[in-house]
Amino acid sequence: MRRAFLLLAHRVPPRGEFSLNDLAGLGGRMDEVARFVSTAFTLSNDLRRDTEVTVLFSAEPPPRARRIDLAGDRLRYLNPDERSTAALLKNALARTADLPRELESSPGLRVAPCDPAGVLREFLQRPGAAWLTESGGPLAAWEAPPERATFVLSDPFEPTPAEQALLEASGVPRLSVGPRSLRASQVADAVHRELDLRAPSARAPPDA
Numbered sequence: 001m002r003r004a005f006l007l008l009a010h011r012v013p014p015r016g017e018f019s020l021n022d023l024a025g026l027g028g029r030m031d032e033v034a035r036f037v038s039t040a041f042t043l044s045n046d047l048r049r050d051t052e053v054t055v056l057f058s059a060e061p062p063p064r065a066r067r068i069d070l071a072g073d074r075l076r077y078l079n080p081d082e083r084s085t086a087a088l089l090k091n092a093l094a095r096t097a098d099l100p101r102e103l104e105s106s107p108g109l110r111v112a113p114c115d116p117a118g119v120l121r122e123f124l125q126r127p128g129a130a131w132l133t134e135s136g137g138p139l140a141a142w143e144a145p146p147e148r149a150t151f152v153l154s155d156p157f158e159p160t161p162a163e164q165a166l167l168e169a170s171g172v173p174r175l176s177v178g179p180r181s182l183r184a185s186q187v188a189d190a191v192h193r194e195l196d197l198r199a200p201s202a203r204a205p206p207d208a
């Protein structure tokens with residue numbers, strides 16, 4: 001089953017104006033965003049082609065807000081380490097800081113100006129959308145859609161009141177991967193593991 005994630009990134013400067021040496025500080029927790037992207041896509045020596053990630057950079061309002069869409073089936077130049085992933089995203093943001101239109105900054109990575117509330121609304125309207133939150137019902141009991149599941153989650157900061165209102169009004173299921181509050185990258189791992197186990201190819205062959 002295909003998986004799409006929308007990560008709400010609240011404090012990363014959307015023009016890419018931060019140093020790779022200060023991802024957690026002036027980078028607005030770009031370290032966590034990069035770790036999430038890396039974990040969402042990378043396998044041991046391969047990439048998850050069935051996965052898409054959108055990062056919503058909403059630290060500044062339109063026209064400065066940005067979205068980056070990464071498509072696993074076309075993605076290139078994504079290495080497993082956090083710093084080079086942060087560099088890939090930062091370069092995309094910096095290259096388009098003054099560009100009023102979408103750009104494919106590298107294969108499988110598109111960056112575009114956006115209205116963050118509109119993007120969140122669009123994701124929440126997708127069939128098979130769900131909100132990943134510590135207070136949700138168990139993911140393991142969720143009946144996933146046949147084609148593509150879409151998950152919305154937040155970076156280390158809580159959703160803003162406006163986002164919270166959209167999430168609550170949407171009526172999408174709230175899902176939890178466990179009782180502890182995890183880092184977004186750990187949540188991605190848990191979601192993939194659950195969906196991987198449901199795939200027919202993951203089932204053990206019957207006893208001979």
Ligand SMILES: C[S@@+](CC[C@H](N)C(=O)[O-])C[C@H]1O[C@@H](n2cnc3c(N)ncnc32)[C@H](O)[C@@H]1O
Nearest residue numbers: 132133134153154156176177178180181182183
């Ligand atoms: C680092 S957590 C946010 C931290 C938390 N709001 C706090 O300050 O204690 C990042 C995001 O991962 C998701 N998340 C964390 N733990 C989760 C869990 N057990 N089940 C589902 N989603 C989870 C939520 O979307 C959360 O906003």
